[in-house]
Amino acid sequence: MSNTTSDDSLITTEVQADSNDDRAASAAETAVAARDLNVYYGDERAIDDVTMEIPEKRVTALIGPSGCGKSTFLRCINRMNDMIEICRVDGDVEFGGKNVYDTDVDPVALRRKIGMVFQKPNPFPKSIRDNVAYGLKIQGFDGDVDKRVEESLKGAALWDEVKDQLDSSGLELSGGQQQRLCIARAIAPDPEVILMDEPTSALDPVAASKIEDLIDDLAEQYTVIIVTHNMQQAARISDRTAVFLTGGELVEYDDTAKIFEDPEEQRVEDYITGKFG
Amino acid sequence: MATDNANADGFGEVSRVRGIVFEYLSFGASVFGLVALGVLLVYVAIDAFDLANASPEWLLTYFLTLVVPFLAFCLYSANDRGVTRRALGALGGGLVAVAALFTAVETLVSPIPRLNWQLAYLFVVGAPATAYLAYVGSGGRVGAVGFGLLGRLVGGVAIGLAVGTLFLVFDPLLWFLAYTLGVLPAVGLYAVGRRRSTPRAQTAAAPVGLAGLIAAVVLRDVVSTYPSDLIIYLWTVAVPVAAAGGLLVAGRRGRTAAAVVAGLPLAVATAGGFLAAGAGLPAPTVLLVLVLTGVPTAAYVSRVVDAGEGLAGLGLPLLLGAGVIAGALIVEAWGVPAPDPWLDGSFLTGAPSRTPTDAGLYPAIVGSVIIIALVAVLSFALGVGTSVFLEEYTPESGPLGTLTRILQVNIANLAAVPSVVYGLLGLGLFANLLGLGIGTAVTAALTLSLLILPITIISAQEAIRSVPDDLRRGSDAMGATRWQTTKNVVLPEAMPGVLTGTILALGRAIGETAPLIMIGAATTVFRAPDSLFSRFSAMPMQIYTWAGFPQADFRYGVVAAGVITLLIILVGMNGTAILLRNRAERGS
Amino acid sequence: MTDSTESPDLSRRGGLTRLKEGTYGGLFAACAAITLLTTAAIFVTLLSDAVVFFRSIPIAEFLAGTNWSPNPAGGGQAFGIVPLLIGTITVTVTAAFISIPVGTLTAIYLSEYATPNARSILKPLLEILAGIPTVVYGYFALVYVTPALKATLFPEMSTFNALAASIMVGIMTIPMVSSISEDAMSAVPDELRQAGYGLGATKFEVSTGIVVPASISGIASSYILAVSRAIGETMIVVVAMGAQARMPEVQQALFGIPFVNPADVLLQSGMTITVAMVQITGGDLTGGTLPYNSMFALGLALFAVTLVMNVISDIIAQRYREEY
Numbered sequence A: 001m002s003n004t005t006s007d008d009s010l011i012t013t014e015v016q017a018d019s020n021d022d023r024a025a026s027a028a029e030t031a032v033a034a035r036d037l038n039v040y041y042g043d044e045r046a047i048d049d050v051t052m053e054i055p056e057k058r059v060t061a062l063i064g065p066s067g068c069g070k071s072t073f074l075r076c077i078n079r080m081n082d083m084i085e086i087c088r089v090d091g092d093v094e095f096g097g098k099n100v101y102d103t104d105v106d107p108v109a110l111r112r113k114i115g116m117v118f119q120k121p122n123p124f125p126k127s128i129r130d131n132v133a134y135g136l137k138i139q140g141f142d143g144d145v146d147k148r149v150e151e152s153l154k155g156a157a158l159w160d161e162v163k164d165q166l167d168s169s170g171l172e173l174s175g176g177q178q179q180r181l182c183i184a185r186a187i188a189p190d191p192e193v194i195l196m197d198e199p200t201s202a203l204d205p206v207a208a209s210k211i212e213d214l215i216d217d218l219a220e221q222y223t224v225i226i227v228t229h230n231m232q233q234a235a236r237i238s239d240r241t242a243v244f245l246t247g248g249e250l251v252e253y254d255d256t257a258k259i260f261e262d263p264e265e266q267r268v269e270d271y272i273t274g275k276f277g
Numbered sequence B: 001m002a003t004d005n006a007n008a009d010g011f012g013e014v015s016r017v018r019g020i021v022f023e024y025l026s027f028g029a030s031v032f033g034l035v036a037l038g039v040l041l042v043y044v045a046i047d048a049f050d051l052a053n054a055s056p057e058w059l060l061t062y063f064l065t066l067v068v069p070f071l072a073f074c075l076y077s078a079n080d081r082g083v084t085r086r087a088l089g090a091l092g093g094g095l096v097a098v099a100a101l102f103t104a105v106e107t108l109v110s111p112i113p114r115l116n117w118q119l120a121y122l123f124v125v126g127a128p129a130t131a132y133l134a135y136v137g138s139g140g141r142v143g144a145v146g147f148g149l150l151g152r153l154v155g156g157v158a159i160g161l162a163v164g165t166l167f168l169v170f171d172p173l174l175w176f177l178a179y180t181l182g183v184l185p186a187v188g189l190y191a192v193g194r195r196r197s198t199p200r201a202q203t204a205a206a207p208v209g210l211a212g213l214i215a216a217v218v219l220r221d222v223v224s225t226y227p228s229d230l231i232i233y234l235w236t237v238a239v240p241v242a243a244a245g246g247l248l249v250a251g252r253r254g255r256t257a258a259a260v261v262a263g264l265p266l267a268v269a270t271a272g273g274f275l276a277a278g279a280g281l282p283a284p285t286v287l288l289v290l291v292l293t294g295v296p297t298a299a300y301v302s303r304v305v306d307a308g309e310g311l312a313g314l315g316l317p318l319l320l321g322a323g324v325i326a327g328a329l330i331v332e333a334w335g336v337p338a339p340d341p342w343l344d345g346s347f348l349t350g351a352p353s354r355t356p357t358d359a360g361l362y363p364a365i366v367g368s369v370i371i372i373a374l375v376a377v378l379s380f381a382l383g384v385g386t387s388v389f390l391e392e393y394t395p396e397s398g399p400l401g402t403l404t405r406i407l408q409v410n411i412a413n414l415a416a417v418p419s420v421v422y423g424l425l426g427l428g429l430f431a432n433l434l435g436l437g438i439g440t441a442v443t444a445a446l447t448l449s450l451l452i453l454p455i456t457i458i459s460a461q462e463a464i465r466s467v468p469d470d471l472r473r474g475s476d477a478m479g480a481t482r483w484q485t486t487k488n489v490v491l492p493e494a495m496p497g498v499l500t501g502t503i504l505a506l507g508r509a510i511g512e513t514a515p516l517i518m519i520g521a522a523t524t525v526f527r528a529p530d531s532l533f534s535r536f537s538a539m540p541m542q543i544y545t546w547a548g549f550p551q552a553d554f555r556y557g558v559v560a561a562g563v564i565t566l567l568i569i570l571v572g573m574n575g576t577a578i579l580l581r582n583r584a585e586r587g588s
Numbered sequence C: 001m002t003d004s005t006e007s008p009d010l011s012r013r014g015g016l017t018r019l020k021e022g023t024y025g026g027l028f029a030a031c032a033a034i035t036l037l038t039t040a041a042i043f044v045t046l047l048s049d050a051v052v053f054f055r056s057i058p059i060a061e062f063l064a065g066t067n068w069s070p071n072p073a074g075g076g077q078a079f080g081i082v083p084l085l086i087g088t089i090t091v092t093v094t095a096a097f098i099s100i101p102v103g104t105l106t107a108i109y110l111s112e113y114a115t116p117n118a119r120s121i122l123k124p125l126l127e128i129l130a131g132i133p134t135v136v137y138g139y140f141a142l143v144y145v146t147p148a149l150k151a152t153l154f155p156e157m158s159t160f161n162a163l164a165a166s167i168m169v170g171i172m173t174i175p176m177v178s179s180i181s182e183d184a185m186s187a188v189p190d191e192l193r194q195a196g197y198g199l200g201a202t203k204f205e206v207s208t209g210i211v212v213p214a215s216i217s218g219i220a221s222s223y224i225l226a227v228s229r230a231i232g233e234t235m236i237v238v239v240a241m242g243a244q245a246r247m248p249e250v251q252q253a254l255f256g257i258p259f260v261n262p263a264d265v266l267l268q269s270g271m272t273i274t275v276a277m278v279q280i281t282g283g284d285l286t287g288g289t290l291p292y293n294s295m296f297a298l299g300l301a302l303f304a305v306t307l308v309m310n311v312i313s314d315i316i317a318q319r320y321r322e323e324y
Helices: A006-016 A070-077 A107-111 A128-138 A145-155 A175-187 A205-218 A231-237 A256-261 A266-272 B017-048 B056-078 B081-108 B117-139 B141-169 B172-196 B199-219 B229-253 B255-279 B283-307 B311-334 B345-349 B362-393 B398-415 B419-433 B441-465 B469-477 B482-511 B514-518 B539-547 B552-587 C015-056 C059-064 C082-113 C116-131 C134-152 C162-186 C190-198 C203-214 C216-232 C235-240 C262-266 C273-280 C290-323
Strands: A030-041 A044-055 A059-063 A087-095 A114-117 A193-197 A223-227 A240-245 A249-255 C250-252 C258-260
Touching (some): A044 A223, A044 A240, A059 A070, A059 A231, A070 A087, A070 A193, A070 A223, A070 A240, A107 A114, A114 A175, A128 A145, A128 A175, A175 A193, A175 B469, A205 A223, A240 A256, A240 A266, A249 A266, B017 B117, B017 B552, B017 C082, B017 C203, B056 B081, B056 B117, B141 B283, B141 B311, B141 B362, B141 B552, B172 B229, B229 B255, B255 B283, B362 B398, B362 B539, B362 C015, B398 B441, B398 C015, B398 C290, B419 C216, B419 C290, B441 B482, B441 B514, B482 B539, B482 B552, B514 C273, B539 B552, B539 C134, B539 C235, C015 C290, C082 C116, C082 C162, C082 C203, C082 C216, C082 C262, C082 C273, C134 C235, C162 C235, C162 C262, C203 C216, C258 C262, C273 C290
Parallel strands (some): A059 A223, A059 A240, A114 A193
Antiparallel strands (some): A030 A087
């Protein structure tokens, strides 16, 4: 299955100009690390013994064919897999040096430190203001909510479009705006890591390119881990790329330029050039 | 069936006679029950309003002053030539057809008792055509405004009367203290906390309110002087309702409009209350009705005037009111013989009696309102709690999953237990074992709450299940606890559905009779109940009692009036539920 | 932004937050527990008084006795359930003669013939039939249906009779048959219908020959539910059927086989189990007397029968859900 569409190749040329991966991946501290991570759905293994270190304040892309376990891996980081009853996790995921699967870790507290953006924009049926303030509200934030809402909307490059209609429903926005609203919602409580699960796959190309620009800016402040189906996207926006192949195996993990130009593994090259996947 | 005319040369033709007969037969079956019910309802309406004695002149007068203007309004609102042509055709053609058919049947077969062709026309053509046109008309701007206003007027009066009725049972003095010491400070704190974005004030609201309520209960017997009832209602109900209306409008329209919307109805209601007190009418009820009707109406009118569309619709209540008055004047002036309906003001406000003409439903209506209010609170709380537990708090597998399945099966089975068995439960458990008393409102309310609980739970579960999982995951990923996700995301989304289901279930509770008989509800009480532990009757109970009376006037008059009253209340409740659902569906 | 070199605090919230979470969870669990408690309470309430009753009246006498006169004043009391069973069965069977064919045909029409528009109008209208208070149906039967039947078909009919009540029970239970059957028919995959048409079947043949057999378990479960509802129905029969526990007259004719003239049962008043319960409430309700306890024995019988029927209907319905 090829993930390349004509729409995507159109923007590739447009965006590539400002997508300069000049953040040196090697110089960063580790934000999230997986050690011997195995995940099972019932008897089926979804993640096969993955060990990787994800650098701080970088964009790390997880790519691979459908069903390769990249989304599962993402959801291990903030323990969203706990919601799936048949899911069993084995091994460590370290966040800030602490294994998030330790028994004394509260997944709710963990998720307050890790923001998440989903494939389909899912703003709450509330006003734009209440959407962004949601995380602050549930965490009992005691400061100036309106100021934080404004900052977050600016951070998500949405402020100019919605500043006059903060009290209208988040559902009235367009799809791309909704997704940026979800990003604003995720960054409002000032998390350390932002997980993105195919954040542009439900959007049209123009809206998707805006999100891509935004992701580049977000990496100034946050560690961004993004799952994507779209290899051009990974090449454009990420500093590091991890390639998962069927069976939940992490086949190769390296600087993005290296992966796309000179992968070590034949299988990765086949996948990237569209020979399979 | 597209293949019907497939008799191309050489293929022959498969007979469709059986199929066509079957299709019509099954269609007939589908409408059989509805037609039977329709005929019975027509008869009970004729009896309740004494239409059999309505002279053709009387019918014609009101048809011209009330129905024709209403139809014209609907047609004007629909503004559709096709609809107008069809409506006039149906009304005119129906007149000829019904008159001819009816006369033919009467002369050739046998006379039809208590029905004449005018009435037949009214029910067979007039009523459906009016309903259809009202439906079409409400789609237009003008009609939407007109029906919106009418709905607020009727709804306000109904809620005002219901609240007034509740105060017959609940101690207004205690409420006065509870409101002043508990509700008002708590709501105030919460509002301040919200406006200033200080969560601490919001968290403090609940304990403060609770402390106030406890203080109220303690002080109830210590305090010796209280303001008059009218002042209490003014302070605890009328002012807050007006303030709430004003705030809603202020957010949209600014201060002046808010002041008018809040102040005008409040002033009118206060004046009305004091005037009523002077005239010996139940002043608190007058006040409540006026303010609960006035504020929503004023808010609605202000919104419509601002929107500037469909202003003509605001005339609908005037049109109908003028029609009634004009009809009454004509009937009076020309001495048109008028029917003497059983269902009239004195029936609704009078006490039961041995003489049919004096019999009234008032104590039973009060009993029903009180029971339903209690059942609403109980079954809503229990229903939402249970459905949240089943949908949000329990996994689908594992040992807890088994518990969930057991609960589900149990609820399904409870829904099918005959209501008379719930009556035995109420009698054995609540009335005798727990000593809540035989035939008291509390016993009845608890029994009926359990009876409709499975229905409430099942519909609430459906509503909660229909909240998209995306939203839950979004909230979870923000680090919301389960309760925070439930409170902030799931319940607000599911609420219209939950309310719709609860109201429909309450409709079932209001008509239940067998459990009331079993717990020993009074067949007849002559005074409205004044406490939760006094003996009471309810509308269906009174209907049951009257249906057993031998006099024809009871059977064909008083009971019919009771049945129509009960059905009108039911239709009102279910209509509200359906409106709520439609609005929620349109909203999302 | 916190400095990520030091380990973030991910430990469980302490005190208040957890207490709050736990309180809400406990509250909801308590609500759910009330549904279980209700079932338990029904069992216990019915059983405890029924046991007292069966200490005075042996079960065999209760089940086989042909005379029911609870006579609250005492003296000449008899507690035989047979006449009540006859009354209940009469009403149930007669009502089923209306609700089953009408309901099934309605379901076929809604699922196979009706346009989506007609279906969206008819379905909620049919639900109204189940929403009318039963006391109103009883009143209709007594005041309108009985006189109409008396004037036209059965001049010898008594004022209180089983037929009018049964007709109303039947009409009331139509939506129960039609809505569950229609669900089952709608669940039949379209491929089956297509296969039928492909073989040159007419719509009628597809409806009756393919759809109905394929959804037969759903239809059967709807019948059982409707019958169970009719058995437990109270107000219609209380108002319209009267309160005379009668054994029908058995006639010796027709090749020596004893038979009962249906008119004897249908056109006369009778008493069902539910009516018997309601009738006793006219007396003393504080408990302790034999008639009071007999109510609970009857209630237990009613509860047991309806429960068993629901479970059976559930099991049958499970089958059709599994099929597709």
